[in-house]
Amino acid sequence: MGKTFKKIGAAFMSLSISRKILLATITSSFVTLALFTVTTVYRERAATRTQKTESLASIANIVASNAEAALSFNDPYTAAEYLESLERQSDIRKAVLYNAQGELFARYLRNKSQPVPALPDFQGERITAATISYALQIRIEGELIGTILLEADTRSLRRDLQDSLIAAILLLAAGTLLAAFIASRTQKFITRPLLELENLARTVSQDGDYASRAEKRYDDEVGSLVDSFNFMMESVEQRDRAIHDNNRDLESKVASRTAELRGAMKRAQAASKAKSDFLSTMSHELRTPMNAIVGMASLLMDKELDDEQQSYIKIIRSSSDTLLSLINDVLDYSKIESGNLELEEKPFNLLSCLEDAMDIVCAPRRGGNIDFAITVDPRLPAIICGDVTRLRQVIINLLSNAAKFTKEGRIWLNAKVDTVEESNSSYLTIEIHDTGIGIPEDRRHRLFQSFSQVDSSMTRRFGGTGLGLAISQRLAMAMGGMIEIESKVGVGSNFHFTIPIRSEDPDTLISYPSPCREEKAFTFRLDVADEQIKAHLADTLAIWGGSSDEEAPEVDLHILHISSHQTEYALEAARKAVESCKCKRRAFLSDPNLHEDLQKEFSDSVVPTPLHIVDLRQAAQKAIGQSSKVAAPAKKVEKPVATLLSGVKILLAEDNKLNQKVFKLIMKREGFTVDIAEDGAEAVAAAAQTRYDIIFMDFQMPVMDGLEACRIIRGKGDGFHQPWIIGFTANVESDAAPAMHAAGMNDYLPKPVKDQGIRDALRLFASKRGVQSDEN
Template structure:
């Protein structure tokens, strides 16, 4: 409580409170003593009056003289504090009485003594009168000395005593209050001598706080307070001097800052102008590179197309090798151009991502399948592990995600001399609508130092420039991957140890898509038992998971002899083994020995699936000689593996009507392109497949041809001088609308169809698009799709080549 009081309140409290307690204690004590003394005196007076009345009334009591007794009682009543007087006969009958009725109770006790009884307002006395007490009025007769003559009863009032006590108490209180008032006056005067100077000190400190450093305190009247005031004055002087010096420094610094700001403002203006010029130059460069897709890819399309046509002709082995070298060089050049164009698209902000459903497992496994030949050429093991809790049906841009994975896996192949490359897909977090995924590519290559990791995602750089010529590449792959992942809302990173390998990882959040139901197979694989042989641990684990996902029960063996013994032991038992899946290489077993083991397994009614590296496919093809054995390349895709195993269990009859039936007439196709080489290529491909082709150069010629002749389909190049493909399409659509004609299918031939360009093409009135370089299979499919007229199927080997050409540009 004292902390809430000021100095004045504390002084008053510490002076008045002890004085009040002391005065109250002493006043109460002395008042009580005085009241006790008055009460004692009253009782003594009552006893004396009673004892004095006994001799006076003894003779009258003896004679029963009531008149005399009444006169004595009346005289006695005139004394102070006497309230009532009674004289009683020996039988206690009243002989004489003066005053009001007695209110105190009658005393009880020995009759020979003075008895008293004290009530609230009075005290009552009772005294016996004997014959011996007549000595005041007549001689004592010895025979009557002990004779009881009567009683004297007296009542003394307390009112007078109480009144005197109240007067004494009032006087005491008056003295106490007078003393307290005097004490309070002294305390107030004393507090002023302290509170006044403290108020001056407080006001001075407040002024100093507000910045009035010229404030000074006068002498305050006491040595201690004067020392405090002197200290505050010295502090104020010191602060005033410091502020003056600081103000001088601030003025000087302000002047310097003003001059620097003027200089910086001039520099900022110059830098802003230079920045704008640099941004404009970068934008022009990026737009120039982004628009170079058609001009660069168009001649490459001609080179690749005519190379494929030449490969179908009769060539010497040396000429065929020359064409293979040309094709490979053109593919590599196309891949490098794609990297530069993608980078320029990202820099120019023109890259738009698709959002379509895709299967994550198929995407990852297909990517490894495409890159398997390069890995197997270096005797590397490629493994894909998709954890079972990972959602497979997702939505996003599968083309760009495949591009990123291709870049990471191809880099791992480039910088790994021996060992294993593992691609993993796992679930980090999941909600009802989204899945947080982590996709990693781990290798056992040369590894990266911390300095290499910091420079890894910079444009036109590689981890080890000394090795850049050996693996090749532009150094843009990881930069493009990082930009793509960031545009998808994810992140990319690397964990690496020099000499032990690297692990590149992607963390990406994608929306879930509706699960695609697998195509029902004629013969279900559920319940069948499969023997598995794979010497590589991770590859064996991945193969087990794939077979179990297909519904098979797996039994793992560590070598081929044990597998053959296990199948033999289970033969003709309820637990017979139906399939044997063998992962082999030429270093582990020769084709001749494998062929003998396959015969042994087939004799036990066990069908065989052989998995081998792509580089040894032709070598092991000799060991697969009938429908009871299939040969697949490593690493196997789950979907293809399931289909192959189903066909192995129940071979389908060979059908001659797999392809669409040939129409009675050939489709008429209008080809439009300003480049004569590309126009001749498309015309030749279509004519070789049986189409009737009309080729024109330019948009104006295309519009005239449509208005004069009837066509089933138009293949329209997009970028052409004069009237480009979009303008020609709009003109054709307007001409059709004027004549209420049905829309003629128009398919765009574009060199590099980004997502935003695809939408622009479709919005201009085109029905579909084909991305250069164009394959025979693509042409046949698009003609069948939009005309319903089938072309002759291209040769199988050309289909495979077309597929390789289609996926080749994705490789970074």
């Protein structure tokens, strides 16, 4: 029910407005007229009925009054005569008189065949479908003397009703039609402007022509709608125009900006390229003369010179080394600053990285007042992945920094491992402790700024560009760590950083360098002044199966640290310590300067500081009577390279005369003669003429550079004798490697070229050639 109603409602709502108006008008006028006619008909009917009833009542009363005497005197004939007089009342069909006892007294029947009704059980009127009856009791002085019943036909009544009903229906139909006619005429006044508006809106939405306007017809709501619509159209038109103008402006602006930006970008790229070009050129240009200085100095050192000359040469050599390292620092720094730093990700030996760094720093400071110590957590992986060069650089920087500001005491490098169980990741922490001058709290933040030292007066006292720590910090950050400092003025500093480590090799330092297959218990005693170092050594020995015994009169291993650098005190201290403890094996930890004296006096093994883990292990193995499985790496007597490579033909492609000369001299000393090519093109020509085994090729040369020359030689095809090509580059570090491999070079040497480097390169060639010839 409700559903159908809703459906009808929805259908109505989607009709057009003109239909809605038409329908609404017709419906409302119809309803009004219908109500009106129904009411009228009903009232008419009621009135007619009342009238009829009333006339019946009055007739009954008259007849009753007339019949009183006839009833009283029991004269039915007269009464019947009275009743007969009703014949003139056409709608009265029956009239019956009953006496007081209710018996029939007199009657009038219009239709004689009709039955005589029984004494009525009601008073007044009774209306049935076809008749109206009226009953009246006749009384005299309150005494019932009879009853009269009149029955009238309602046919006329019904006919009247029918007539008025037909009239009403005709009226209703006529009214509704009239309403429809009026509505259809008037709705146009409303809908026509709306339709026009709708058509206009549709046209506008299709064509987008906001210039057209709607026509206002009347001053009603639709009229004001038309006004509003026109106003809206106008503002849209204005806005449209404004947007259009804006867009045009914007386009031209964007175009000009883009052009500007493109220009700026080109300039920036050009500047960036110029900068890196400048850097590599500078690198090359600075290194080339340095090459000559270093080379010549080392050649001079081999000559017979007096002491004074020898010391001058040493100064030249060390100064040029310092200058070289400064150049490296500056280049490094600019590379880091320009964001070109890329770290290698290759497995390397962590222990040798740490020990190498320590050796490099402490070697020039032997015989000083500083004890260098290194302790390594044996649980650290032996091989980790990363950039060994950069890690070593950071450690060397920190150690050099510590050494620079420490006059006496100790410098201690400690490496430990932290493992986070949940993430199964490990971290390497490097700590460098010194007993130097320390850094005041308020100066620490300046430490890692470029070209800054704690105090500008420091620069004068201690030297250095102030770049080392800034570079180290940035490298540490690139490795995922950060260098932090704890320091007390006058007591010392502790630089430390932690970096994540990745290791594919499960071997830890416990089993490194030579696995101790037969775990065997031994006792040891440590006479080491520094408690922290002592604890670390004890830990390491304990992991190898040792147990500390301070009080026992005899132990398997006695490690004695001679901290004093002055020989007589050191020997004195050693004697005392030796007397106090009996042992199977004793190892002295001492500065290498005391090596000979100690060995002479005690004939025990002397381990030079800083202690390498290999040496400690050997001492431990000797103490428990194990022969070292891996013999201590015997000093290999290097055979001259020339004996390995007899009769090889060598070509040097190098434009710089000085470098040519240095190279020639070095090669001559090694026992080789060398042909020279002035540039890449010459080298290619020479290689075509002569079957060279090795070509040393400078990267940067006039006419044709080394890489290009190499590519041409490699491109000559199978029939061409392919030499072993070694590149020289001043363009430090890893940038060179990919270019070199791409060009087809076998090896490369950084400039300035040192004799050891050349020897190593030749040995590599010798070993590789063996492989190559096997293949052939």
